[in-house]
Amino acid sequence: MSSIRVMVWNEGQHEKKHEAVQKVYPQGIHGAIAEGLQEAGYAVQTATLDQPEHGLSEAALEQTDVLIWWAHIAHDQVDDAIVERVHKRVLGGMGLIVLHSGHFSKIFKRIMGTSGNLKWREIGEKERLWVVNAAHPIADGLDDHFELQHEEMYGEPFGIPEPDSLVFVSWFAGGEVFRSGCCWYRDQGKVFYFRPGHETYPTYYDPNVRKVLANAVRWAAPTNGPKITVANRREPLETL
Amino acid sequence: MSSIRVMVWNEGQHEKKHEAVQKVYPQGIHGAIAEGLQEAGYAVQTATLDQPEHGLSEAALEQTDVLIWWAHIAHDQVDDAIVERVHKRVLGGMGLIVLHSGHFSKIFKRIMGTSGNLKWREIGEKERLWVVNAAHPIADGLDDHFELQHEEMYGEPFGIPEPDSLVFVSWFAGGEVFRSGCCWYRDQGKVFYFRPGHETYPTYYDPNVRKVLANAVRWAAPTNGPKITVANRREPLETL
Amino acid sequence: MSSIRVMVWNEGQHEKKHEAVQKVYPQGIHGAIAEGLQEAGYAVQTATLDQPEHGLSEAALEQTDVLIWWAHIAHDQVDDAIVERVHKRVLGGMGLIVLHSGHFSKIFKRIMGTSGNLKWREIGEKERLWVVNAAHPIADGLDDHFELQHEEMYGEPFGIPEPDSLVFVSWFAGGEVFRSGCCWYRDQGKVFYFRPGHETYPTYYDPNVRKVLANAVRWAAPTNGPKITVANRREPLETL
């Protein structure tokens, strides 16, 4: 496990602009996520929007097994060429974990092919995440549910493909539910969407959230299966 | 649509024993369900546990396209031979819709192969059903959610196979969620589990619940696909 | 059923350039597909790449319940704005049926989010399509398999999301297999990919192929479920 290399990407804009966010995440949202994954034994790097190539050069991705994506107010500022590059990497086997408001990121919409639409409400209500697939490795070490005292609400219907595995469903105090932990296989790669993580709440310090992310990295890490290539096999394998 | 033949099966025990249930369902739970489906244009019959062969003779099933199953306190009194018969019919193409506490019926556990375990609480709290697959025919004509003012609570994790399509997720006022509308293909047949319908609440008079059941009958009705047989094909189709 | 309105879209380039294709499809590939669907009772229109807006104006799509897409050598000539328009329509509920080499069309790659990669071989070998989901409505009226004497081969691994329902798997004489009938739900819409239909073979006159397409149109037709919108629900449904 220790050999899995994680890149935590964060647009890093809220931290520059909003004191409330700085206070909760003095090292940035990416810093808090990275800290949790380092504790879990992974080799972790971080990158942000403002860096050259958003910190996601070919060389950087070459060293990345699993990419984590947090973004919210600057989706449009992400260079299309970088999105294309990440997309190709994921189809080629790099794991992708998209967090919270990343549901509207270019990369998530590109790889899902759907709208990513949802309902939301920002009053800091309680979220309770229920495990609905107790056998899934991402539920490893968890109780049947865990709570986040204050979170933004996301509500169904959520514009995503049916998950290949649905691991969590969230309950919100204000009356909604949400498929908050979703797994997909995409070509040679694996994608996990995890709902919690609004910038004004200390969600990424929560032990259960950190456990989920650590489990998700392990699940999403590349395996060495066959390549999905386009090829003209002129010769049949069998004599017709 | 009018040609689909529905059999509504109800163990019919609460109605004999509990005045509160009689008051809510003077024609029996099966009577209320049947009424709704008749209004939707189906040809509906009913049967109960106390009838010979529980009203589910081979002849009766031969005339049944979709079987609806409500049961709660008398699962053990259902004859194993009848369960076997129904199981075979479903695998052969007859639709099966299992309601509420039917999650612990012999037929549901037999065809699912899992425990059917869940949490429950009977304080008459509010249930809100959210559509999570807006494209599915069982969500036809519905808004994004509907409410039942008073219902028994069922909570996750629910011991079922991952649904082939998940249509509804329920929110409960007391803090739980539940996969409350689940579709499965099983051999030549289709199975739908629908959560609501506690015997002391007028759930089966609710217009949205009736719409769901009418949609589910149409979805579960037999199609004329190939049989899944066991056969020794001695001769290869191709020259090797 | 007769009220379902189908638009058969064909790039229509082979027919202009290759005499062999003209001979097999004198009315165009779209003509043969349309003929089969008209016989099945649908209201059918056709459109091709060379028309203004490729024949897919907002007005035309407004009158379309299910869009069928055949394309091969001119994917790049399809206007991105039209692809965007079709994509939005599908997410909004319009059915989409993508045929054969349409696996590399812009619309298919956009809505799948994957590569669409596959192997191929063009020697006119035999394809045999096996039903693997006997309960699915798209298998209605079919035997357990059917054959096409001459087809192009497509081989796995195929770069698609795991189908929400897999209906057909193809066997090829030369040694490959292929998931040749795949269903997906996408937001409010339904998508079906069907493999057969190389331009030099009379595939779209085949009675089984026509039955599959007629079934697929019925399955993919819009249902009237809830919209998947993005919305800020400022007020909680419940008192917190």
Next chain:
Amino acid sequence: MSSIRVMVWNEGQHEKKHEAVQKVYPQGIHGAIAEGLQEAGYAVQTATLDQPEHGLSEAALEQTDVLIWWAHIAHDQVDDAIVERVHKRVLGGMGLIVLHSGHFSKIFKRIMGTSGNLKWREIGEKERLWVVNAAHPIADGLDDHFELQHEEMYGEPFGIPEPDSLVFVSWFAGGEVFRSGCCWYRDQGKVFYFRPGHETYPTYYDPNVRKVLANAVRWAAPTNGPKITVANRREPLETL
């Protein structure tokens, strides 16, 4: 990985009766399977039908993380109480890998809830297994396909629930296809069905087959998720 404890169960009847089988599997089919898994670093035990409690006492299962099941001609001789015991264990988290003719075993039919029906032909034709989910951990280290020169044929439609992940599809020289590597989650447990392994062919010595089984053991091993219990939660989590 080395800590995963595997129990290889084989009815062990062919080996007693048929010289041809003894010749191919002098240590029994279980012996060959066990050898491959030991080489992969697992702690492996074996058990057979003739042992007391078929070698599957509560104590033995308590020491088992993943159970492998090979059976063919003696399904009926397996004690129902043992089947019940294994079923409970799988639902509680023990991995189950069912091989070849185990599709008709009591435990497989019990946990699947379907017929297990299929077509077959025993002329020793060629089987070619294609990977259709290149991202799945069970495809780790494999090329896009591998071949078995001589195998029994199994053909679709196969009476199983839609797999939660479909990893392999087989091509047979005689003209059939088969979903030959299928994954399911069931309560807290994981189930993998793998098709190859007729008793008269040296399939379980094949390096690719051994790799698949080693991968499948790792995938199916228990994870420490929540229990799926039945519980009356009298007190709501929230104040209503």
